[in-house]
Amino acid sequence: MPNRRFADGEVVMGRWPGSVLYYEVQVTSYDDVSHLYTVKYKDGTELALKESDIRSQSAFKHRKSQSSSSSPSRRSSSRSRSRSPGRPAKGRRRSSSQSREQKDDKKKTISETNLVLLKPSENNTRRYNGEPDSTERNDKSCVIAEQKLKPDLEITRVLEQYSLRPRKEEKKKEEIYSEKKIFETKKVIEKASSKAIEKASSKTKELEFGGRIGTFTLIFFLPATVLYLLLMCKQDDPSLMNFPPPLPALQSLWEARVFGVCLLWFFLQALFYLLPIGKVVEGLPLSNGRKLQYRINGFYAFVLTAAVIGTLLYFQFELHYLYDHFLQFAVSAAAFSMVLSVYLYIRSLKVPEEELAPGGNSGYFVYDFFTGHELNPRIGSFDLKYFCELRPGLIGW
Structure with a gap:
């Protein structure tokens, strides 16, 4: 059996299902059978995540420090190389980078609007797109576009893969179902035993x-x-x-x-x-x-x-x-x-x-x-x- 990496109550970074975005979450429990961590986001949402979808905060801080520590000389040299005659034109390179950024933005929009479909709206004026309240962004046009682009099968696949249903409700249903089964079994046993006793003692002895x-x-x-x-x-x-x-x-x-x-x-x-x-x-x-x-x-x-x-x-x-x-x-x-x-x-x-x-x-x-x-x-x-x-x-x- 694999050992768990994160302890209960530890604050880590959890990837939101269906996206590449990580948010700060707190580990609440761990299931030894399914090997899933139950984590809680800042807005109170609880999800079950795999261990591969969780990163420690230290790893994120280290990556951020590496990206910010690139030297100014390196930036200037890359800027000077881009101006050399042997390089392609500046406008052409910028247009290709812009198209790549547009594709990334489109993917990000699709993943975010997919989460909008997964999370039910709390009221008629406010929709939840999967991000915490501090970074929530929503656009009705994106939701309509995503409904046309993504079929219902994709939503079902994400639901089954990441189990987005509330874990507490599932546990309560399982407990109620098991209690009802035990009660029905006891009732059947008592009924059968009473019938057996009645048949055995049908004759008056005293x-x-x-x-x-x-x-x-x-x-x-x-x-x-x-x-x-x-x-x-x-x-x-x-x-x-x-x-x-x-x-x-x-x-x-x-x-x-x-x-x-x-x-x-x-x-x-x-x-x-x-x-x-x-x-x-x-x-x-x-x-x-x-x-x-x-x-x-x-x-x-x-x-x-x-x-x-x-x-x-x-x-x-x-x-x-x-x-x-x-x-x-x-x-x-x-x-x-x-x-x-x-x-x-x-x-x-x-x-x-x-x-x-x-x-x-x-x-x-x-x-x-x-x-x-x-x-x-x-x-x-x-x-x-x-x-x-x-x-x-x-x-x-």
């Missing part, structure tokens, strides 16, 4: 509520507890010590009219749930990335229910019917819940494995039946779990 025996007991114990408390409250002296309470006749526990009222209440709340009022929100993402939508209108359903009850009272509907048949309502609600649970478990046997509940996929019938086998049982947009969890029960209370 059982709650006492496992199979506990859930089997709860299926019958919970409704029996409700009936026991209702029978205790019907006594003249309700107490837990008065056990067992007097058991009613079996035919008195069931009444078709009461069961019809339960169904009417359930479907009335379902109708309020399906009304297109209230905002719709998205739930948490599922294992397949899909998000379900839920309509938030429970408050409106409560207000409509209160309006219905108020209407019944206005028409003198006897609400004490609910109190008189409270035991039959409890039995009807338990029977309806059991039928609905059996339906949900049967339909869960046909859904894909990714739609099963993580906590209700143990493989044991009783446990999965009690905890719920399907994660989000729906009939169209009607979410049964979301509806039954709060609407019929709490609004009824």
